[in-house]
Amino acid sequence: MKFQPPKGTRDLLPEDASKLQKIMEICRSVFTKYGFEPLITPAFESFELLSAKGGLGEAVKDEIYYFKDKSDRELGLRFDLTMPLARVVSSTSLPKPFKRYVIDKVWRYDNPQSMRWREFWQADIDVVGSGSLLSDVECLSAICEILDKLGFTDYKIRTNSRKLLQNEFEKIVAKEKILDVFRIIDKLEKIGFDGVGDELKNKGVDPTDVLNILKIGSLDKISDNDGKKELGELFSIAKKFGIEKRLKFDISLVRGLEYYTSVVFEVSLGANVSCGGGGRYDALIEKVGGQSMPATGISLGLDRILEVMKENNMFKTEKTATKVFVANVDENALNDAIKITKTLRENDINSQMDLMGRNFGKQLEYANSLQIPYVLIVGPTEVKKKKFELKDMKTGKQRELSLNQIISIFSKL
């Protein structure tokens, strides 16, 4: 094998590619239903924009695809779909709320690992300009509807508030250690209380108080603060949308370090597979040069969803979208087959014909191997009668039908 895809990237052959497309179609239709509009932005952005987000600054260079163009401009491939959105809304004046969706690739210079690639697909929705938690719930509701439609039954959305976190932990942890502590408690689901305790000790933090907070399972037992208030409100709106069972308060959820300002979400499929996340980022747009503006959004990682769905056999397997193979009985019938295929396609019926000069039997074999459900048989007899044999490949039965009858049958399918 001479060439392989670059590290951390992959080819999706027709079978997987059409599965991913199915996922994308469902995302798109739900987003559209909720009133989100598409936005298309470049794959690469100025490095300055990409590094604007957090305290990482120049260090982002190690984590994204960074390069200079021939005029020495510093650029980078987008690592998420939120920064480009922030750029667009900060430099335009679209009606608010601006609700946008995008389903596209992003790139990160990560080390490939389980469910981690250097190029992957995200489906992202955001609401810009509304500070109401109703916006957050709309995003959550859309995500739930997508996962329901895809056939997931046991997904959960872990939910927390950055304000609440800040509030609880700044009381007991020294200011300069708080980011370290956040990074450690974010691992709770993965390494457990003992693991978190050990790592805290290694960082020179007394684990007792921290662990006590982490063991608080319900929001009620948290002392009053802004974070608690907004989470309470979020849950009560979620109830109106009928998605409150999906939301699970989780005080150990941190997500990133500099980006979110308020509520945060992480979508988990069954055990430990995170397939998306998001939250409110009310300060970001001002940070990239726009007016101060609230915003919230969630992304789904489509590659992970694809992998989990494959593992659990959640796809109805269809090898091809072709409905009819138009077979010519001999080479003299090819012209008629072409005409008929053209007519079928004009009527939006997915159809194909022989391109290999194969004999009739081999054409059936091909249709069979692709699991094309019907074969339309075109030969001199049929052409004369203007009636064609439509063969059901599953049962093997054939019916003699006019072209119009055939078209109306497939239009109803």
Next chain:
RNA sequence: UCCCGGUUAGCUUAAUGGCAGAGCAAGCGGCUGUGGCCCGCUAGAUCGGAGUUCGAUUCCCCGACUGGGACCCA
């Protein structure tokens, strides 16, 4: 960047310090008006580079990629 495993044809795999063999998939034919079965044929491989050796796909070293993990996760 680090740690552990892996890499033989499109896929699954066999074998060997001395001719690399199969199954599935693909193409063609048996079978130019009826597929799924069967038979034949064709094409197709030892990840790359140094080293040990008369000889390396096999042993050793380095690298790439890959599976997993650490770190990181914007």
